[in-house]
Structures are given as C-alpha cells and as structure tokens.
Amino acid sequence: xxxxxxxxxxxxxxxxxxxxxxxxxxxxxxxxxxxxxxxxxxxxxxxxxxxxxxxxxxxxxxxxxxxxxxxxxxxxxxxxxxxxxxxxxxxxxxxxxxxxxxxxxxxxxxxxxxxxxxxxxxxxxxxxxxxxxxxxxxxxxxxxxxxxxxxxxxxxxxxxxxxxxxxxxxxxxxxxxxxxxxxxxxxxxxxxxxxxxxxxxxxxxxxxxxxxxxxxxxxxxxxxxxxxxxxxxxxxxxxxxxxxxxxxxxxxxxxxxxxxxxxxxxxxxxxxxxxxxxxxxxxxxxxxxxxxxxxxxxxxxxxxxxxxxxxxxxxxxxxxxxxxxxxxxxxxxxxxxxxxxxxxxxxxxxxxxxxxxxxxxxxxxxxxxxxxxxxxxxxxxxxxxxxxxxxxxxxxxxxxxxxxxxxxxxxxxxxxxx
Amino acid sequence: xxxxxxxxxxxxxxxxxxxxxxxxxxxxxxxxxxxxxxxxxxxxxxxxxxxxxxxxxxxxxxxxxxxxxxxxxxxxxxxxxxxxxxxxxxxxxxxxxxxxxxxxxxxxxxxxxxxxxxxxxxxxx
Numbered sequence: 001x002x003x004x005x006x007x008x009x010x011x012x013x014x015x016x017x018x019x020x021x022x023x024x025x026x027x028x029x030x031x032x033x034x035x036x037x038x039x040x041x042x043x044x045x046x047x048x049x050x051x052x053x054x055x056x057x058x059x060x061x062x063x064x065x066x067x068x069x070x071x072x073x074x075x076x077x078x079x080x081x082x083x084x085x086x087x088x089x090x091x092x093x094x095x096x097x098x099x100x101x102x103x104x105x106x107x108x109x110x111x112x113x114x115x116x117x118x119x120x121x122x123x124x125x126x127x128x129x130x131x132x133x134x135x136x137x138x139x140x141x142x143x144x145x146x147x148x149x150x151x152x153x154x155x156x157x158x159x160x161x162x163x164x165x166x167x168x169x170x171x172x173x174x175x176x177x178x179x180x181x182x183x184x185x186x187x188x189x190x191x192x193x194x195x196x197x198x199x200x201x202x203x204x205x206x207x208x209x210x211x212x213x214x215x216x217x218x219x220x221x222x223x224x225x226x227x228x229x230x231x232x233x234x235x236x237x238x239x240x241x242x243x244x245x246x247x248x249x250x251x252x253x254x255x256x257x258x259x260x261x262x263x264x265x266x267x268x269x270x271x272x273x274x275x276x277x278x279x280x281x282x283x284x285x286x287x288x289x290x291x292x293x294x295x296x297x298x299x300x301x302x303x304x305x306x307x308x309x310x311x312x313x314x315x316x317x318x319x320x321x322x323x324x325x326x327x328x329x330x331x332x333x334x335x336x337x338x339x340x341x342x343x344x345x346x347x348x349x350x351x352x353x354x355x356x357x358x359x360x361x362x363x364x365x366x367x368x369x370x371x372x373x374x375x376x377x378x379x380x381x382x383x384x385x386x387x388x389x390x391x392x393x394x395x396x397x398x399x400x401x402x403x404x405x406x407x408x409x410x411x412x413x414x415x416x417x418x
Numbered sequence: 419x420x421x422x423x424x425x426x427x428x429x430x431x432x433x434x435x436x437x438x439x440x441x442x443x444x445x446x447x448x449x450x451x452x453x454x455x456x457x458x459x460x461x462x463x464x465x466x467x468x469x470x471x472x473x474x475x476x477x478x479x480x481x482x483x484x485x486x487x488x489x490x491x492x493x494x495x496x497x498x499x500x501x502x503x504x505x506x507x508x509x510x511x512x513x514x515x516x517x518x519x520x521x522x523x524x525x526x527x528x529x530x531x532x533x534x535x536x537x538x539x540x541x542x543x
Binding site: 008012015016019020023068069070071072073074076077078085088089092093096097099100137138139140141144145148165166167168169170171175178179182183185186189190192193196197200201202253258259262263264267337338341342345346349350353356357360361363364 | 423424425426427428430431432434435436438439440442443445446447449450451452453458459460461462463464468472473474476479480483484486487490491494495497498501502504505513514516517520521524528531535540541542
C-alpha cells in the first residue's frame with residue numbers, strides 16, 4: 001500500500017508536532033508559574049516560600065499536582081452530575097484554545113528533499129517541499145476577534161461550575177464572576193480599538209511586524225491609555241487580584257470551585273494560570289512588540305537561531321508581565337463589589353470610548369503609514385504628541401468628574417451630618 | 419479550502435485539549451479512593467449544617483448587567499469592524515466621513531449610557 005504525503009499534509013503534520021510541543025511546554029510552565037508566584041509572594045511577605053521539596057522548593061508544585069491527581073474526587077449529593085463534570089473541562093478548554101493565535105517567533109524555512117520510506121509495511125511517498133512554517137499554532141487573519149470570542153467562552157465554565165455545585169458559596173461566586181467578566185469584557189474589547197485603528201488589521205503577526213525595529217516602535221507609546229485599560233481588563237478577565245471576587249476566599253470559601261476536589265479543582269487552577277500566560281502573551285504581542293526584541297535580531301532570517309531569539313524575547317516579556325501580576329497580588333487588597341462595578345462601567349468604559357474617539361481623530365488627520373519609524377519621528381510626530389497630551393487631559397478630567405460623581409453622595413451625607 | 423486551512427490546527431488543538439482534560443479526569447477518578455460518608459455529601463458551608471435551598475434568589479441587578487452587556491457588546495462588535503475599515507485607502511476622503519459617522523453613533527449611545535447612569539442602573543449600594 002502506498003501513501004502519498006502532499007505538501008499540504010506535510011504542513012499539517014509539522015503543525016501538529018508544533019502544537020504538541022507548545023501544549024506540553026505550556027503544561028510544564030504552569031507548575032513553575034505557581035512556584036514562582038509562591039516564591040515571589042514569600043519574598044514580598046518576608047518568608048522563604050516553598051523550600052522543602054527539592055532544591056529551592058523546585059519540585060513543590062509538581063508534587064502538589066501529583067497529590068491532587070491521586071486524591072478522592074468528592075461529589076456532594078446535591079450537585080448536577082453532568083454539569084459538575086463538564087464545568088472544569090469548559091474552563092480549561094478555552095484557556096488552552098486562546099493560545100492558538102499567539103505567534104511565538106518568526107517563520108522558519110523547512111526544506112524536504114522528498115523520497116520514499118516504509119513504515120509498518122506502508123510505503124510513504126514524501127513530496128519535495130520548501131515551506132516557511134510560522135512558529136505558533138496558527139495564524140488567523142481575524143486573530144483579535146478569535147481572542148475576544150474565546151476569552152468570552154471562559155465565563156460559561158465558571159458560571160456552570162457555580163450553578164452545578166448547588167451550594168451557596170459556589171452560586172454566589174459564579175454569579176459574581178459572570179457579572180464581573182461581562183462588565184470588563186466591554187472595556188477589554190474597546191481598549192483594543194485604539195491599537196486596531198493604528199494597525200489596521202486583526203492579524204497578530206502583522207501587528208508584530210509593524211512594531212519590529214526596536215523599542216520605540218512598540219504600540220504602547222502610541223496607545224498608553226489603551227495599554228493600561230487592556231491590562232486592567234485583563235486582570236479582571238483572568239480573575240486575578242485585585243479582581244478575584246469570584247474566589248474571594250475570605251468570604252466565599254473558595255468561590256465557584258468550593259465543591260470541586262481532586263483533578264477537577266486542578267483543572268480550574270491550571271486554567272487560571274494558563275489564562276495568565278496567554279493574556280501576558282497577547283498583551284506583549286499587541287503593545288510590547290511581541291517576539292521582536294528591543295534590538296534587531298542578529299541572526300539570519302528563516303533560521304532556527306532566529307526562532308530561538310524570538311521565543312526568548314516573548315518569554316522574557318511574558319515573565320515580566322506575570323511577575324508584575326504576582327507583584328500586584330502581593331500589594332493591593334481586593335476590591336469591594338460596588339467599587340469593582342463602578343470601575344468597570346463608570347471609569348473604564350467611558351475612558352475606552354474617549355481613547356477610541358481621540359485615536360480615530362488623530363488617525364484621520366495624520367494617517368500613520370505602516371512602516372518602520374525612528375525614535376526621533378515617534379517622539380516628534382504631531383500625532384504622538386497630540387494623542388498623548390489629549391489623553392492625559394481626558395484622563396485627568398475623567399478622574400475629576402468621576403470623583404465628583406462617585407463621592408457626591410458621601411459629601412452630601414457628610415454635610416447633612418454636620 | 420485555503421480559507422479554512424488556518425482553522426485545522428485549532429481543531430487539532432481542541433481535540434488535544436479536550437482529550438487531555440477527559441483522560442486526566444477519568445484516570446484520576448479511577449485511581450483516587452472513594453469513601454463515602456454523610457458529611458462528605460453535604461454542600462460545604464465552612465462546617466455549618468446547610469440550611470435552606472442553595473438556589474437562593476439573585477438580585478435583579480445581575481440581570482440588568484447582563485442586559486447592558488448585550489447592548490454594549492453589540493456596539494463593540496460594530497466598532498471593531500469600523501476600526502479595521504477606517505484605514506481603507508481605496509476610498510478618497512473616507513476617514514473624516516467615517517470619523518463623523520462614528521461620532522454620531524457614539525453620541526446616541528452616550529445619551530443612552532448617561533440615561534441609565536442617571537436612572538441608577540450602575541449603582542450597587
């Protein structure tokens with residue numbers, strides 16, 4: 001029997017290998033993220049953190065995972081059996097799927113001479129191929145839409161977990177998280193519009209190429225407010241402190257995953273860290289130049305060294321952002337629920353709209369070309385200066401107005417009391 | 419086929435992700451012990467014996483948030499498409515027109531937003 005591998009089939013096979021590699025790297029990174037979080041929190045709180053299992057506690061989280069795997073899966077009598085099993089899957093699947101659009105490095109050229117070999121009595125004919133394989137799971141033209149769509153799906157897992165548990169803590173956690181994630185999803189979508197206006201495309205690889213050529217080409221300099229809004233909304237979407245009200249361990253037990261144990265709990269836990277990882281990757285890609293370094297790559301294009309260079313810079317940026325998220329967790333207290341909703345609807349949403357209108361105005365008057373610009377051009381460009389100044393004015397005005405509105409009631413009450 | 423080809427890796431990833439989840443959950447369920455006691459089957463309420471139904475009434479506020487989300491998310495979808503079309507160089511003098519159109523659209527939207535704000539739909543206290 002003969003099997004012919006067409007170039008398309010070869011590409012898909014190579015992609016499958018790449019997917020398996022990326023997936024396993026993600027699975028390996030998650031325990032080390034947890035370990036790094038515990039170590040860093042320990043450092044902030046002046047204690048050593050995990051230091052018993054292995055040198056520097058390095059095996060701690062791996063052993064924890066193993067322990068969770070071997071634990072009893074407790075299912076209280078009152079839970080909805082189907083949904084209780086489905087909810088962890090529905091949380092972990094979107095967390096993994098979001099990773100599909102993240103570009104990890106420049107493409108690499110793969111050359112196959114073609115030929116024939118036999119495997120298990122099957123003759124396999126390989127067509128000669130030269131193809132540039134982009135390092136990443138896939139490259140979609142609608143990458144950002146895909147990102148918004150799949151992160152939106154994450155709500156279902158959490159709400160279903162809360163609902164299926166049939167426990168008061170879980171239900172409260174689930175309801176809270178649905179309202180929180182819905183509220184911040186709007187700010188998340190709108191904060192990206194500024195970047196989209198400048199980039200003119202949904203394709204993440206194209207957005208990275210526009211930012212190539214060094215530090216001063218990064219979109220964060222053209223979209224400081226958008227960057228900030230996206231980051232805050234991302235914190236809320238990944239349920240990290242100070243937005244971790246769905247869990248709220250001091251008031252709700254463990255929130256939506258109170259009734260989950262063993263591997264089901266581990267699924268929620270992994271999903272949270274995977275979400276952190278992908279969110280950091282997307283933030284780095286959109287605003288911080290993605291896999292391009294602050295200096296130009298010294299390696300030849302389409303080679304493996306160039307790939308290593310790209311992966312190194314993306315991982316370095318992800319590491320910094322994740323460390324920042326952990327640092328925030330060690331620094332800020334949790335929001336009160338009304339503060340959370342106020343921030344989402346009354347500050348982030350109007351600010352995102354203002355940012356969008358201002359960016360659109362500047363882009364309409366001074367359309368930026370999609371080309372490499374030098375540092376002098378960026379700093380001197382009227383669009384950059386105008387945008388930054390305008391946003392500062394809008395931001396300050398916004399904060400003053402918000403303060404007036406939000407604290408008006410308090411002041412009235414105080415005046416009445418006097 | 420060319421159009422759909424980028425989605426094949428996503429399909430592979432979906433299969434891998436679901437496979438990973440189902441296999442680990444099933445294996446862990448098989449390996450783990452299973453000792454059933456009465457207290458284990460109760461919903462967890464920090465040691466208290468649960469009283470009443472768990473499906474308590476939920477404040478109407480949450481429903482309102484869902485409604486508002488639908489409204490503004492629709493608008494986000496429209497704006498995202500507009501943002502990509504905004505840079506279209508093929509139509510002369512398109513950008514000022516597109517900008518004004520969006521400003522008018524936003525004006526209508528902001529009127530609604532101010533109305534709901536004044537109505538107290540965004541208050542949680």
